[in-house]
Amino acid sequence: MVNDTAFPHGIHLHGHHFWETDQNGARTHLRDTTLVAPGETMTIVCVLDNPGAWMLHCHMLSHQADGMATWMQVS
Ligand SMILES: [Cu+2]
Numbered sequence: 001m002v003n004d005t006a007f008p009h010g011i012h013l014h015g016h017h018f019w020e021t022d023q024n025g026a027r028t029h030l031r032d033t034t035l036v037a038p039g040e041t042m043t044i045v046c047v048l049d050n051p052g053a054w055m056l057h058c059h060m061l062s063h064q065a066d067g068m069a070t071w072m073q074v075s
Contacts, residue, residue, distance in 0.1 A: 001044065003036040009063060010035050015054035015074070018046035033059060048074045 003009055012033040019027035020034055021043045036042050057069035 001033075001036050001042045003040050003042075006038050007060075007063070008035055008037050009068065011056070012059050013046070013054065013056050013072070015050045016046055016048060017053055018044040020044060030070035035059055047074075051075055 002012060011035055014032075017030050017032050018034075020029045020031060022028050025043065027045055034042065034044070051074050054072045054074060055069060056072050057064050060068075
């Protein structure tokens with residue numbers, strides 16, 4: 001995930017959990033929401049094993065209202 005904005009974003013994935021990774025690519029914390037800082041690029045690892053249409057969005061409601069929300073289709 002790339003945050004090329006000037007604001008932090010609490011990004012939440014429905015239907016799955018994912019691991020944050022460290023600078024070596026090793027898995028660290030298992031989460032369903034992560035905070036991506038301004039200018040940060042974050043690599044996550046996710047096993048997409050739950051079929052369905054899952055929302056991926058910022059938890060800040062004003063950001064979501066401005067369009068930071070999408071669907072991820074897992075089949
Ligand atoms: Cu946001």
